Amino acid sequence: MSKIKQKFSELEAKNEKALISYIMVGFPNERATLSAVKGLVKGGVDIIELGFPFSDPMADGPVIQHASTISLEKGTKINNFFNLVKKIRKITDTPLVLMTYTNILYSRGYPKFISEAKKAGIDGFILPDMSIEESEEYLKAAKGKTDTIFLISPNTSKKRINEIANVTSGFLYLVAVYGTTGVKAGIKNYTLKAIKEVKKQTRGKIPVGVGFGVSTPADVKKYISVGADAVIVG
Structure with missing residues (x-):
């Protein structure tokens, strides 16, 4: 069982949900x-x-x-990042997910990057620009090593959700609002509806996390109240 899956299992046993927090490494510095x-x-x-x-x-x-x-201006590089993750692992065994873009992994080679990341202490990946159609080589390299968390949105079709859920591990990431990350104006009804529908469709096979535009404790409570298993804040 992966560390991420184990965390969700532990929380489920206590009838609790997951708080996932995002930080940009190297900003403003490693310290x-x-x-x-x-x-x-x-x-x-x-x-x-x-x-x-x-x-x-x-x-x-x-x-x-x-x-x-x-x-980037401060000189954050892949090797620096892996060394930083090793330092983090001396502080905590909290599951760590790396969010970045596909080219970062591709340029180093999927097997090499994933193996190095796993060795450093990374438990999963979020690659927002990778479609499932382009993921075969990556998934082959990640299998049995790290979780892969794919994204869906409120307007993703049921057919597409099934396809994505079938190759997702760790949790399924539901983007709460259209557009990019950051503060948004209030909770959207289409997001609440999407959470309910995705939970119903996935039937508990994989946890559903909600992120993008989560701005207040009230947002977190509302998303949890309609069925989200996790909320991502950053």
């Missing part, structure tokens, strides 16, 4: 990242999502884009 991780662990976060900077982060809003730019 700050380690300090943030310590704070998240102390605060009781269940899973930590580590963003690795990319020059064209299409899924991210202006705040995370800015953090990504600063991190």
Whole structure:
């Protein structure tokens, strides 16, 4: 059982849901990242999502884009990142998910990157620009090593949800709002409806996490109240 799956099982046994927190590594520096991780662990976060900077982060809003730019300017590289993850692993055994873009892995080679990431302490990947049609080579390399968390949106068809859920592990990531990450104006009814429908469709086979535009504790409570198994905040 993967560390992420084990975490959800532990929470389910206690009738609890998961709080997943996102931070951009290397922003504004490595020391700050380690300090943030310590704070998240102390605060009781269940899973930590580590963003690795990319020059064209299409899924991210202006705040995370800015953090990504600063991190790159400060010299964040893959090897630095793996060393940082090893340091984080000395602090906590909290599941760690790497969110970045496909080219970061592809340029190093999927098997090599995934093996190095796993060895450092990464438990799963979120690659927002990777479609399931393009994922065969990646999934082959990740099988048995790390979880792969694919994204769906409120307007994803039922057929497509089934296809994505069949190759997703760890949890299914439901994007709460259309557009990029960041603060949005209130909870949308279409999101609440989507959570209910996705939960019904997946029938408990995989946890459903909701992220993008989660701005307040009230947002978290509302998403949980309609069936979300996890909420992602960053």
